[in-house]
Amino acid sequence: MDLVFTTDELEPSKRYAAWQDAICDVYVHVDVNAERRSDYEGFIREARFGTVTMTDVLLSEQRITRRERHIAKLDKDCYYVEFVQRGKVNILQASQTLLSNPRVGAIFSASEAYDLECVGKVRSLYLEIPRKEFAARFSESKLPVAMTIPTGRGLGRIAAEFCATIAAEGSSLDETVRSRLGTELMDVLALALDMGDRDELSEDATAQKSRLRSVKAWIEQHLTDPDLSLETIAKSNGVSLRHLHYLFRLTDMSVSEWITDRRLHRCYDVLTRPELRSLSVTEVAYRFGFSSSSHFSTVFRKKFGHSPSDLRRR
Template identity: 35%
Template sequence: MHGDECVFFRIPCSYLGIARDEVRHLAGRRVSADGGVAALVSKFLAALIGEDDLWDSTNGKRLTLNAVDLVALLVAELLAPHRMESPANGNAMLARIRSYIDENLMDPDLSPESIARAHHISVRYLHKLFQSDGTTVSTHVRQSRLAACRLDLGRLANRRRSVAAVAQTWGFTSPSHFSRLFRQTYGLSPREWQVSASGPNL
């Protein structure tokens, strides 16, 4: 509602990252805008109403994308309880998230927050997905990065690359922290593994 007028915003389901059968959980549902994501969405959309001059401008297109992202975040928050009730939906989402993590392991800014944002879900829901799989988001990212580093360090072509360079490539910002984690996981220091794995007998 905007004054005495009712304004509708139409956004395709594909833009919100939801399946058509999930729409039934949202139909006719009233959402309070007193706080949280709902309040942000309400204020943002209210501010856009009446700004007709913006729509055909570059700034207008950016604002539109921001509006869609905010609504997608709200929708994901509203659907989270229903998604948790459906193992099939949860498993499919977890598989997509794992693939996304594998594709972005080199990004040092990869985090639960950035992963959740990329999939239009709440961080809380993201943690629940991994918890149901018996692990945590951070543990999965860390183990995946360690495995990538181990593979890289074992390649003959990378024999002359420093341990720090390989660690940095795969998102580890602290060489000492990486070395400690590597030893705890594999029982060898990164350098010891690099020398043994790329030796003349391999």
Template identity: 30%
Template sequence: MTSVTDPAGFPEDGNTGHRWSRAVSIAAMPVTVASYEPLSDPGRMTTQQLGHLLFITTDAGPRRYTRDLREIARGTRQAEGFFVVAVMGATGAVVQQDGRTVEVPAGAVSFWYTETPHVVDYPDGVDVRVCLLPRRAFGVRDEQLERVTATVADAGGSVAALVKQSLLTLVETAEDCPRLVAGRLACNFADLVAVLVTEQASRDEPATEDSRHTRIWEIHAYVDRHLKEPELGPQTIAAAHGISVRSLHKLFEGEGATVSRLIQRRRLQASAEDLTRKDGGDSTVSGVAQRWGFTDPAHFSRLFRASYGISPSQWRDTRGGAEPSDPQDARTPVSR
């Protein structure tokens, strides 16, 4: 589903920034936009839904976007907000958040978070493609997220290159993406961004943390390999890695999620992907729940709704929420 916002359709009051602020606030999320000078062409914003992700393309003259505590308080529809990954076009930007200010060159990848005050300045004009990932379904630690806001991804990194190319491709193809694969693509792209955020955040961590993070990654990989086993838990994981359960829990202190929460989150993500498939397998809610280690379908449904905002059956029937039954749901609040 594609939506185009054209501020030219809003009443003229002599201030292009005011018109753009109203347009963005109605179509997306409360934000203050200031124009550097009066412009005849107010610009355009296009939004495209892909599963539970929202892709946005904006082309406009020089602008400065500010989202402060007052505007964050106004945007109360979402409980958690969005993590934003942006690819700059022909013009760069200056991003300010969490006490950092970074100049983002043309073609670079940068990040910010919608529920923390921030400023994104485009002094040479807005030319940007972004993806908004719901925080509730984005599996990174809070401290990792805070470490990467207002930073530029390593331009020479292979993961950054994959994220950039994938985002640009999905922006162009989301509208025509078959419903059958939309939800799976969204989940896969979110996982790829999570890898980039983890890699980016680890650049500033002390070298003494290397062995700890290596062990954590090994445990993450083990969890992914054994997700379908109902008995997967701290005891089996600790035994498989030759450590005590107490040591396992201590290893995950500061990770932002317990081992049990990690297992639950990954099972929910795998279930979300499976619910969008139509390849002959059992796509009933109870069948998917049992396949991914949930022994109680009712408990699974409650957990799924808490994480993704809709029931498993609604997710399955709309291929990952790509076609909400209520048109108002398609206008997911966003920040620019």
């Protein structure tokens, strides 16, 4: 791939400013902000495969922002597809957050406002895909929007590995072959997005149980979030909402019932710990995601046979 920009040849004190100039005003029209600027490191390599542009990017920890003033400078309407090789990137677009990492890719719109939060040092492959040409591969009801792409298995893995292979080997090929590869890459990506749910539901029982354990562990870590939603859980774990419900068929509870049950047990534990008696019942309820103390007391009594206040007095 052709080198577009690198900080390697610059003095450490000048790297971040040079990166800002290269990224903000020349390459992609965004704002970047990094807290640690003294040891900044990054590069951009690029290759074109017909109408598809691929970049291999190294980013130090930073936040990348695109707003209307940046979008006004764009001369094309396209999607971005990201396959993270190392690190993590949180993609914020259209009031949702997509969490991407080496096992979960993402697709989002380049011509709508977004934020990218690079957690740690990130190495990633980006595809710039023309929206109209890519959208022609879907029915109108299935046009892709901002969504994750599981890349640990199935068609998502095939798409990610195909992309990585092209990045490593494709630059030496002639223009005609590269153009065909770009078309075929869009076909594979479209198939992975179109078949996402069906591919997920083909997991064997062992894989489903393993994924369910992983999802439950993630939920446990976020029980205190009052805004925890099924959509957030699904996107953060690289599964569709439909597949999330399907996984919980392995239990005797729905997803929502399981979350409420776990929150109640965590509250029960806090209420019986003498060292936490300074917390009121209402504070305990709010701490674990309940938005109403009366509702909390009702479901608590139904679960344990007595009210939270009775438990604490006993």
